[in-house]
Amino acid sequence: MVPGARPTYAVIAKTAGVSEATVSRVLNGDESVHPERARRVQEAVEKLGYKKNRVASALASGRTGLIAVVIDDDLSVFADPFWGTVTSGVSRVLQENGLHTVLMVSPVGSLEGGVSHYLKSGEVDGAIFFVLHSDALVNDLKKRGLPLVITGTPHSSTDIPFVDTDNFGGAYTATKHLMSQGCKKVGIITGDIGTTAAKQRLDGYLQAYRESGHLPGKGLICEGDYSFESGKKHAQTLLETHPDLDGIFASNDLMAMGAITVLESAGKSVPTHVRVVGFDDALIAQTSRPALTTIRQDVVALGEAAATLMIAQLNGHEIEPIILPTELIIRESA
Amino acid sequence: MVPGARPTYAVIAKTAGVSEATVSRVLNGDESVHPERARRVQEAVEKLGYKKNRVASALASGRTGLIAVVIDDDLSVFADPFWGTVTSGVSRVLQENGLHTVLMVSPVGSLEGGVSHYLKSGEVDGAIFFVLHSDALVNDLKKRGLPLVITGTPHSSTDIPFVDTDNFGGAYTATKHLMSQGCKKVGIITGDIGTTAAKQRLDGYLQAYRESGHLPGKGLICEGDYSFESGKKHAQTLLETHPDLDGIFASNDLMAMGAITVLESAGKSVPTHVRVVGFDDALIAQTSRPALTTIRQDVVALGEAAATLMIAQLNGHEIEPIILPTELIIRESA
């Protein structure tokens, strides 16, 4: 054996005095090997510092040990710390289970792009999707039997496992909180309404309103897109159409910040004149002045849950969607 | 051939009427195949929708087409949008070159951890490191011939290719700017001084000070750690020890924000009494009030440069470190 070269089954087998088949059995946890021989194999592995060649193993077994994390968007998504954080949660859990994370940041609108091809080609054992803009690709992959997990709620009621934050409940709590603080006229700035999360948050807001015995007046519902700019723009509109506005629920912290900026430059003090609640509990919620009252979601847990669901699937377990709870974090803005 | 199954060289070869060896040559760009036969192979590939099995290819050739992106830290790193953004730049460029990004978020202090093993086991063709806390692992990998790129300047003067932002120049520009605005007493809150970036930014600050004919007084240099809290803490200290402080250069935007928070609650208005400059041009620099004057670094470009350097190495090209320029973005805080 050349010094630098890694040992193979051949040398393990010879050292342990067994066949390669037995080595394979031991290393894959096959119980049927005699304990004594198993021990000898273990010793040989130990002594030679053997590590399985994953590529060869993948070729023979059809399992690559790779899980794709697909971000259905362009670069801008990763600028949001949210997805980076989810990804790190995914990556850590997968790693602990001997799997690796293959990252693909790319719009996957079509069923025929490079990403799609890669996923269909059997080079990953499963795929976790973020920010899904359409269910077409996942439905196709599902049919081909690729284990999938979606982070966020899918659009159609497919039976693909997903993990999500309780968007409805969080938004409901946020709106209720504003009302309990005395707000009579609460506007909402939604996220990109093409996302299910934005829809669910809107629904939570509507539900809270409904329970208050009123309905949100026309124009209290503004369709934003999660960006700082859109928060500014819609707060401006709200101020103009509803001078007596006294509360805003923004579907994320960034838009809440945008709204506060506009409110204050219009002479409306937060929270004295207008109370504002955000969503996410991003870093800026803590660093802003006034500090933002918001709905916290556990982002790392979201990633971990996604990975956990994936691993359960790979092990052939039955699985249910996971909905993570939110928490109202009261700071200064409401 | 079973309907769902993917074609292999065997069927391509038969369809094109050539040997498998020739198919391999054509698909790997070997020029020595007769054009006519090459065309026949291409046609067969086209007709059958053939895609190479990367795993089999990897086993036979020893090249996996996978590049590891290693983040030498725990979860907190990814919460910083900075690294997410770099990663997306890396991923995109690699993808365009037929390579895939394997993400590993894990402290790699030791030479013996799981990550280390993975990198040494030949299952990736190269590795790109972020946030390197020690050069030990990379030097070891370098010796083993694994192509490497470091994002950020390495500690020792190894000859490992790296990409970095011009930290020194940026800090120098920031400090000069403060002085040109009339600041006489400028403090610095450094980043985690265990990172080369923090050291270089400190050096830039010192250089600007030196050129002004003075030296920064004792206590003007505070050792922070890039966190919001540390910005607050050190601004507090600076205010106490130097009541006449009129400028702060913070080594990142987050600490600058922390400093501003403290300054304003101490009754010091920004920029009237104290001017503040940050570094990064993160999202919060734009959304904060007052909007933060800062040093912009092109984060996506950093990732792209790292990937480009990796690809050049894989192609056997000679390569030089890449230092990306910074830009002073003047907003309200200075």
Place this chain on the structure above:
DNA sequence: ACTACCCGCGAAACCGCTTTCACGAACCTC
């Protein structure tokens, strides 16, 4: 015309692990 080379190509070995299959020994059963 004869040896020397070069070129394009296919046969076959090989990459390192997984898995099927069949064999021999030990254990039952009546």
Place this chain on the structure above:
DNA sequence: GAGGTTCGTGAAAGCGGTTTCGCGGGTAGT
């Protein structure tokens, strides 16, 4: 004690490409 099981094991056939090696034919040199 003969026939039937069960169990542990190794030989060998893959997995799907890559690469070496050598062959046959064409070109060149003398």
